[in-house]
Amino acid sequence: MGFIGMGKQNQGLLNHFMRLKDSEAVAVCDVDTNRRKQARERVEKHVGAQQASGHFKGCEDYNDYQDLLARSDIDAVCIATPDHWHALMSVHAAKAKKDIYCEKPLCQSIKEARRMVQAVRTHKRVFQTGSMxxxxxxxxxxxxxxxxxxxxxxxxxxxxxxxxAKPCDLPEEAMEPGLDWDRWLGPAPKRPYNSTLSPRGVHNHYPAWRNYREYGGGGxxxxxxxxxxxxxxxxxxxxxxxxxxxxxxxxxxxxxxxxxxxxxxxxxxxxxxxxxxxxxxxxxxxxxxxxxxxxxxxxxxxxxxxxxxxxxxxxxxxxxxxxRSSDHKQDFLDCVRKRTRPIAxxxxxxxxxxxxxxxxxxxxxxxxxxxxxxxxxxxxxxxxxxxxxxxxxxxxxxxxxxx
CATH class of the missing domain: 3.30.360.10 (Dihydrodipicolinate Reductase; domain 2)
Structure with a gap:
C-alpha cells in the first residue's frame, strides 16, 4: 500500500493498516519534508521489526503522489489529504489501477463526486470511503x-x-523551507501561505483548513x-x-x-x-x-x-x-481480495x-x-x-x- 497525505489522520490510518496482516506499507507521500520523512521512518521501524526475514525492502517517500501511483508494486492507496485533493488523486489512482481507501468527505463538489464514481467503475476498482x-x-x-x-x-x-465553511482570508505568513506550498494548494485557488492551513512538520491536531471553502466545507x-x-x-x-x-x-x-x-x-x-x-x-x-x-x-x-x-x-x-463490518480498514482489504464493494x-x-x-x-x-x-x-x-x-x-x- 501507498499512503498519501501524512497528517494526523493518515498517521492513525497508517498505524491501523500496519497492524493488519493483509497489508504492507511500501510508500508514503506528503508535500512537507518533515512529515514524509517521519512517516517513512515509522514504517521502516515497524515493518522492519515485524519482518526480520529480510522480505521488507524498505519504504520510499514522495513529494508528488503521481510518482507513487506510477509504481507497479503498489496495489492500493490510502488518501488522507485535505478535501480539495481527494477527487483528483482518486481519479488518477483509479486510472493507475490502484484500489482506493479515501477519507471523507469524498470531495469538494457534486460533479467531482460523480467523476470519482465513474472512474472507479470504469477501471473496476475497489473504493472504500472513510465514513467508518x-x-x-x-x-x-x-x-x-x-x-x-x-x-x-x-x-x-x-x-x-x-x-x-467561509472564504479564506488568512494573511500571508513567512514559511520555513521544506513545504511545497503550490502543491499543497493543488487544484484549489492560489492563496498565500498561512500556518493555520498547514502547520510545518509533524503535528497532533487537525489543522483548520476545513473551515475554508477553498479546501473544505466546514462542519x-x-x-x-x-x-x-x-x-x-x-x-x-x-x-x-x-x-x-x-x-x-x-x-x-x-x-x-x-x-x-x-x-x-x-x-x-x-x-x-x-x-x-x-x-x-x-x-x-x-x-x-x-x-x-x-x-x-x-x-x-x-x-x-x-x-x-x-x-x-x-x-x-x-x-x-x-x-456488517467490525473494522472499516479490514473490510476494505477483504473486498480488495474478493473484488467486491465495501460497506462505504x-x-x-x-x-x-x-x-x-x-x-x-x-x-x-x-x-x-x-x-x-x-x-x-x-x-x-x-x-x-x-x-x-x-x-x-x-x-x-x-x-x-x-x-
Missing amino acids: QRSSEEFRVACELVRNGIIGPITRVEVAVGGP VTDWGAHHFDIAQWGLGMDQEGPRRILPSQNPESGHGVRMIYQNGVEMIHSDGNGVTFHGKEGKIQVNRGKFAFWLGEKQIASDRKQCKEVEQTYLADAKVRLY DVEIGARTVTICHLVNLSYYHGQPMQWNARREQFLQGKGQAEWLDVDHRAPYQWTSSKG
Missing part, C-alpha cells in the same frame, strides 16, 4: 431498527453537525460526511437524495437548513453532534459510543452496551439486515457528500432548491448548474495524470 461509523455496532443497530419499522414510519431526522462536510451518511443509511437512501432543500430561517446560526425527501421525510441540519430518527411510534438517538431508544414515552435503551440486547429482542426476525462504496460516499454540498449551497446562496437526485440536477430554476462544480487550478487538473 458504518462499521460500528451502535450505528448499524440504530439503522436496522429504523429500516425494520420498529419506531414506525419516520417523520423526520435531525442531523446535528457544525456549520458551513457540514467534516462531521456531516459521518452523520448525514448514517441518516441516509437508516432511511435506505444510499442511491437517492432529497427532493427539496429549504434555507435556514436563521442562516447566521449556521444551522436550520431543511431537506424534504420524496416520501415526505424531513431531514434537519441542527446544532450539536449526533443523529436522531423520529418515528410515529418512537425515536432513536445515536452517536459514537452512544445509543438511546424509545418506544412511545418509554425508554428502552440508554447505553451503547444495550445494543446486543436490543438487537436480540427487536431484530431477531428482522427482514432487513444491513452490511464510492457511490455511497458520493451520495452522502452530495447532501452535504446541498446543505452548504443553501447557506451560501440562501435560496430554496429543487433537486433531481437521479440526474443530479436542479429543477425548475431552483438552483444554478454552476454551483455543482469547482474549478481546478492549472496544472492540477483531470488530464494531468502521468499514467
